[in-house]
Amino acid sequence: MSRHEYPAPQPTPGLSRGERRLQELLDHLKSVEASRSSQVPLLERINHHHDTTMLHTQLLDNYNAATQLAQQEQHSASAALEIVNRLLARMEAREAEQEAERQTAKRQKTEQRSSPGESYGKDRRMSRSGDSAPNLEKRRGSETTEPRDWQRRGSASRDPSGRDTRRDRSRTRDPSRDPRRDAPRIISKGSLVAVRVAAAGEGDEEWILATVLSFSSEKNRYTVQDYDVESAVRPTYVLSPRLVLFVTSDPLLLSTKKKPLWDKVRNPEMPRGQRVLALYPRTTAFYQCLVVVPPSLNTSVSSMLFPPAPGVPMGPADPSLGAPPDPTANPMYKVQFDDDNGNLVDVPAHLVIPMMRSGH
Incomplete structure (x- = not known):
């Protein structure tokens, strides 16, 4: 060798x-x-x-x-x-x-998403909850005979002479009715937000739960990521602040500081009868609903518990164990989702937010 x-x-x-x-x-x-x-x-x-x-x-x-x-x-x-x-x-x-x-x-999973407006995303929520879908044909029929909310608002905004009266009404509007009346605050990185994005495969839009990744003051745009941890791919979006609604601060940071998830300053309690956006059971999508009982008065378990979607922070109490709502230890709204057979659902207070202001 x-x-x-x-x-x-x-x-x-x-x-x-x-x-x-x-x-x-x-x-x-x-x-x-x-x-x-x-x-x-x-x-x-x-x-x-x-x-x-x-x-x-x-x-x-x-x-x-x-x-x-x-x-x-x-x-x-x-x-x-x-x-x-x-x-x-x-x-x-x-x-x-x-x-x-x-x-x-x-793609098949995201195609089930739809708008939280007129259709309220029933296909997506029912595919996760396992409940039967509502009678869509009946609802479509009612839509053809009754004017939609935006049509009623448009016709009511003009007097018989055709003059637009919305500006006059805005001058006398009670600012205390709008919890986000002040200049919008920058939402910090890691916070959970509701963002309005296009529904996959459809022309409508929907509100989904997302995490704030960053904010560009130069472009005035948020970069957020879909919170759906069950998805193999979690898309990111770059959105205007008017399409981003605050839900709660960084859950990990709040847990470290032993602070509650519900920020009563940025999302104060909303009264009975107010229309809001709430996270629907077993999903990461927000849908329109009506407040039946606010957290300060809600002390009894409704007919339908709130099983959370995987990974969604729920606070100190675990609803899957049947823990009753408590104004202090476990604040929850009792709400009634549109086109949901009149079911009353208990939703954690930090997952219920005000509707977007008119004109956004």
Whole structure:
């Protein structure tokens, strides 16, 4: 063997144990070939001087045997490496198929989302809750005979002379009725918010739960991420502040400081009869509903508990255990979602927020 030293082969990252063994074998064969090549000049010099000694014969025999053995080993290693490459190609193709299936499932899941306005996203909420879907045909029929809320507002905003009276009414409006009457505050990173985004596969929009990633004061835009932890892909959105409503501050930070999730300053208690947005059971989507009992008066469990969606912070009490609402320890709104068969649902107070102001 040659006294030349060769660098140890470096393992290729990303290979399995079997693939590394094959790689090591191939590197060894290359080292044998390099050693053989280093002996060629010596043999040529011996042959040039017609050295017929016993040493010359032994070296030549050893050289021929080593060459033949190295060729056989290299051929076997190349064949084995080709088989491994084929297996890797099959694995990559299978992974690509699985990723395509996950993307298809994601699209099918997001297609069930719809607007919290007239349709209220019933398809999405019922697909998660397991309840039967409401009679959509009946609701569509009622929509064709009764003017929608925005139509009533539009007609009521003008007097018989055709003059727009909305500006006059805004001057006399009681500012205490709007909990977000002041200039909007910057929502900090990590806070939970409700954001209005386009519903997948539909022309409507919907309100979903999201986490604030950052705020650009230069562009006046929030970057948020969908809070749906069950989704394989959690999309991010860049949105105007008017499409972002505060829900609660960073839950981890609040837990560290032992502060409640419900921020009564930014989202004060709303009275009975007020229309609000609330997180629907087993989803990360907000839908319109009516306040039946505010948290300060809610002390009894309603007919329908509030099973949370995975990962949604629920506060000190666990509704899945049937803990009754408590104004202090477990504040909850008792609400009635639109087109939900009149069910009364207890929703944690921090997951109920005011509707967006008119004109937004």
